[in-house]
Amino acid sequence: MKQHQISDIFELLGPPRVTHGHPPSDWYTLEQQLGIELPRDYKRFVSRYAPIQVNGHLYFNHPATSRWNLGDWMEATVNEFRRGDFSQADCPGFDDGAAFGGPNGLIPLIDSDSGDYLFGAWESKKEAWRFLACNGDEQNFYEYRMPFAEWIYRYLAGEDMLGPNSGVFSPGPIMLESMPMNPEERSETWYGPERNSS
Numbered sequence: 739m740k741q742h743q744i745s746d747i748f749e750l751l752g753p754p755r756v757t758h759g760h761p762p763s764d765w766y767t768l769e770q771q772l773g774i775e776l777p778r779d780y781k782r783f784v785s786r787y788a789p790i791q792v793n794g795h796l797y798f799n800h801p802a803t804s805r806w807n808l809g810d811w812m813e814a815t816v817n818e819f820r821r822g823d824f825s826q827a828d829c830p831g832f833d834d835g836a837a838f839g840g841p842n843g844l845i846p847l848i849d850s851d852s853g854d855y856l857f858g859a860w861e862s863k864k865e866a867w868r869f870l871a872c873n874g875d876e877q878n879f880y881e882y883r884m885p886f887a888e889w890i891y892r893y894l895a896g897e898d899m900l901g902p903n904s905g906v907f908s909p910g911p912i913m914l915e916s917m918p919m920n921p922e923e924r925s926e927t928w929y930g931p932e933r934n935s936s
Contacts, residue, residue: 741884741885741888742887742888742891743779743887744779744782744783744886744887746887746891747783747887747890747891747894748786749931750891750894750912750930750931750933751787751792751912751914751930752911752929752930752931754786754787754790754914755914755916755926755928764801764802765781765785765801767801767809768801768808768809768812771809771840772812772839772840772841772845773840773841774840774841774845774860776845776847776858777858777867777885777886779885779886779887780847780858780886783798783886783887783890784798784799784800784801784808785800787914788800788806788808789803789805789806789916789917789919790914790915790916790917791851791914791915791917792894792912792913792914792915793894793908793912793913794851794908794913794915795850795851795852795906796848796849796850796893797848797849797850797851797917798848799811803919804919805917805918805919805920806917806919811846812845812846815846815849815855816838816839816843816845816846818874819836819838819844819846819874820838820839824836824838824877826877827877827878827879828877828878828879829844829870829878829879830870830879830881831859831861831868831870831881836879838857841860842860843859844857844858844859844870844879845857845858845859847869847886850900852873853873853874853875854871854872854873854874854900854901854904855871855872855873855874856869856870856871856889856900857869857870857871857872857879858870858886866883867885867886868881868882868883869881869882869883869884869886869889870882871899871900871901871904872901873900873901878901880900880901880902882899893905894912895907896908910929910932910933911929911930911931911932911933912929912930912933913927913928913929914927914928914929914930915927
């Protein structure tokens with residue numbers, strides 16, 4: 739079965755409507771703080787589209803914006819999860835329960851309107867990223883071993899990519915909604931190209 743590349747996602751979503759200047763130093767600064775380089779296909783997606791909400795569900799922040807800043811959101815999310823008790827959580831790859839924050843713990847990448855989170859975890863033995871999803875109100879984490887581009891493609895195809903029974907297929911073009919940069923700015927909604935429902 740074909741593994742999808744980030745270029746397939748760009749084709750599925752079409753060109754962005756709202757873009758933000760993004761010097762490479764913004765990723766460098768964030769990755770220095772995390773102590774690890776984030777997945778390249780994830781960075782390419784964020785650099786091209788974020789800050790954005792996809793299909794009314796997934797939120798993507800951006801490291802170069804003052805509002806919806808990815809680094810600030812990651813730090814706040816890690817602190818929030820660290821305040822919880824995940825010592826008994828079923829979290830694949832973590833023998834003593836979930837650990838949060840880079841470089842060796844779960845790094846938050848995306849959240850959703852229903853309280854779901856997608857985390858990245860670097861697996862040094864395999865030199866690959868894996869992704870773990872959870873709902874902030876639950877203890878269990880669900881693992882996905884695949885590149886980010888494949889994960890987002892399957893999510894948009896309606897597969898269960900945020901845990902069991904989480905898949906929802908929205909027929910027709912993908913809906914994209916910009917996230918306003920200030921209180922006076924309005925969000926803008928647009929759609930990607932037509933796509934097959936299968």
